[in-house]
Amino acid sequence: MSGAGSDRYEMVVGLEVHVQLKTRSKAFCPCSAAYGAPPNENTCPVCLALPGSLPVLNAEAVRLAVRAAHALCCTVNERSIFARKNYFYPDLPKGYQISQYDQPLAVHGHLEIGRNADGTPITVGITRLHMEEDAGKSVHDRYAGATAIDLNRAGVPLIEIVSEPDMRSSREASAYLKVLKQLLEYIDVSDVNMEEGSLRVDANVSARLRGETRLGTKTEVKNMNSFSAVERALEAEFARQVAVLERGGTVEQQTMLWDGARGEVRPARSKEGSHDYRYFPEPDLPPLELSLDYIERVKRELPELPRARQERFAREYAIPPGDVEVLTASPALADYFESVARQAGDAKAAANWVMGEVLAALNASKQSIAHFSVRPADLAKLIGMVRDGAVSHSAAKRIFGDMVATGDPPDKIAERAGLLQVRDDDELARWVDEVLAENPAEAARFRSGEKKLLGVLVGQVMKKSKGRADPRRVNQLLSERVGG
Amino acid sequence: MAVTRDDVLHVAALARLALDEARVPALVQELNGILSHMDVLRKVDTEGVMGTAGVGDAAAPLRPDAVAQIPLRRPRADLAPAWRDGFFLVPRLATHDAAGGEEDDA
């Protein structure tokens, strides 16, 4: 971005996010919606668009869409209409996508994406949330001269979440996506995995002089496959638009594609007027009618949402804000922490363990918290053992390492590895006496008041005990010997 | 609201129909002929009338989210004009020599 000129402009961003819903079967046919089957295995007359086949709507897709709409504080329409979006593409079997157009499932929501310095919330408006079906996959690089079509994904249910153009920087756009992803994860409607394509983002970007209230001409930016790609693409497109405006030119309304490898945006090669989708109401599906009862019930079934959980963690467990953010990043992690904290009866220790050892272990082993080998009850038990002095803190870390590797409970590991602290005074006293006898010079200096030698002697006892001696008790015993 | 030659060509492009050049003038005339009969609709007062959306008397029925395989009595490979390793094959899109967008040039 070229210095002074661009500072006079501000970026205006609205995002369109497509989210695959986590259903067992597809949106309009009973084929499996699972990812990873052999090509075209999960297809039937309906999703192959065989002549004469008809769509039938999946109840679970509706429930998950309504759930997402509530989480985004939308108004859910009691009546919404499916529409056909017509365009030709080989991975779109019917030649139209079943979507919703002028009467979507839900409208007028909002999402808080952070706080200003003065504590006021930064909120992004949600224009609409509608249901639609996914297209199949086109594989372009597998065969020379041919594109291969796999329709396993065709018909998988999606929601499209369209935001207001309320974001003013790529950072805000990124924050919106992170908060949205977290929210969708919390309400368990999607895997929200951008790499696997279960969450996809298109952006509408425009530039205008600061202080201007009207919107500039926007372009649509596509083909961004990670949050960082979104940030970089927005910056690149903004810089391009500013350069055009600075030259006195006008921004052309068009679709831009992000080229991550080159770090640039370029216009999609689409023909003039080819985006005439000819929407009309889908005659194969009557209107979707939802009773107020149903809409309210789905709302009542919403789990605790991220913000509420963050506030509660801060309040209930007295955890500082930065830590709360780490612990509530995903619902599974927050559940894990909470389970450990409750069972251990020590939120502070639980927080330290989860943010430290647990996250490090997850990172190193690439495990997900949901399938983590260390169960909350076992970690809680370990915390208890440390508190009770059954194991030393350093021994506890070794035990934890073994728990990650084997999934065994901590007491079993501690016993097996001989890491349980010895608190039997007879045994400890014998070690202490041996050490004093073996190190007569140091013992004498210690007795004559050279207190700093206490550490050395404790270390010797620990060494003799192979780390199993309870250092606090050893301390006491040594001090008694001096006094005695 | 006369249909022009350009309209016909535009609409044919949207519908992926290649028209025989010799047929175009006749099609322009035919479509204009047909549409001229539609003009009576403009004079009908439909103020406050809801368009028909769904002729049936019921709302969309909902299907339980259960996986089932609707049997295909002939293999997909038999139906497909071009098939390889479980994929339907189509001529490669020009725009997809590099990363491409949704429906350019399809």
Next chain:
Amino acid sequence: MTGTASRTAVEAVRAAFHRMTEVRAGRDGLNCVLWSDEELALQGAATVDNSGVTGPLAGVPYVAKDNIATLGLPTTCASRILEGYVSPYEATVVTRLREAGAVLVAKTNCDEFAMGSSNENSAYGPARNPHDPTRVPGGSSGGSAAAVAAGITRIALGSETGGSVRQPAAYCGVVGVKPTYGRVSRYGLVAFASSLDQVGAFGATVDDAAAVMEVIAGCDPRDSTTSDREVPRYRESARESLEGLVIGRPREYFPDSLEPRLARLCDRALEAMRARGATVREISLPHTDLAIPVYYIIAPAEASSNLARFDGVRYGLRVEGDGLRGMYEATRSRGFGPEVTRRILLGTYVLSAGYYDAYYRKAQEVRTLIARDFHETFEDGVHVIFTPTAPTPAFPLGAKTDPYEMYLNDIFTATANLAGVPAMSVPIGRIDGLPVGGQLIARHFDERTMFRAAYALERELGAEAHR
């Protein structure tokens, strides 16, 4: 049904094939049959004979229009684009008929993708009217109507979008029924205009058609637009009088320009129903003249979208061209005939940016007015509406060249599709030896009352219906 009970299914199927040969049902003759396989049909018949299935359709052969998906025989919609296509699944109506013991013997000719009123738009050449082979059998379900008229089978399946069962039934002198929208499953019926399409039934008699309807009607979990209302026993109305029944005679369907001999046959039919106890009331359906403009916006619009799936990617014809786009265009241009092409262009136009409101939206609003006409009439105490089915008897092949003139054939029938109400055509006499039909229209899901009137009309007219 009559005359079938004593025969085995195998005998009945043999007789149907014998009759096909006798009347020259194939390309060189009536051209009403596109695909048939005697071996396959006989196997099906043997299964029925061994199954112990009973009921009015047990062992009864039937033919189905070529836009209804069947497993054993091709389903081409009389289009080049589906040449050789055999569906890997079957239509719900076909399953239901098989379970009732009926045996499919042939797929019948029709206008390509059911777009036409004469059967002349078939990629396999026109079917011919058994009453006069120089004339059309009507369309689009012309082959099915001709097959029943020629005595190949007593029953047949067709499909309706704007009159495609009733009009050919009238032209061929048989009974044709278009059920209420949502009464019969469309699963496996290749879509033309989804909000108008219904599978319909042909019968040599009212009872034949009623027997088919009893079997195919009812909710189908695979068609979201079917109704779960109970299916009445239509055939129970066969012996009921018309006492208390009010029949509406809409003046818009009897213009001064109506062929006088047709008007007289209609009067005779109304008189016949009066003789059975009905009262006749003059009524008005004021938006009738708007039906054709509305229909020829909505139907092509939906068709343009429904026919997008024929793209040479997954099944059917593929013609290679320059790249993907070239393949699409070559396939679709080669695969679709002129009328289908015309309607796709028209439909795409009325949905395209800048024209949607003026055409498609407006048409859907006027459609509401047309439906309201019917609703108000039935609310006013009219039980059944009676009209001529078509303005003329069957016309000669090649007689109508202007597309809109052809569209006007649907003038009396398209209204019922737009309103979604049930309607049927029954023979009411002949003009110059050519059959004409009278149309009975009832309120939504009241096929039973419609059949009641049809049974009475048929019985009262007796042999006069075919004279």
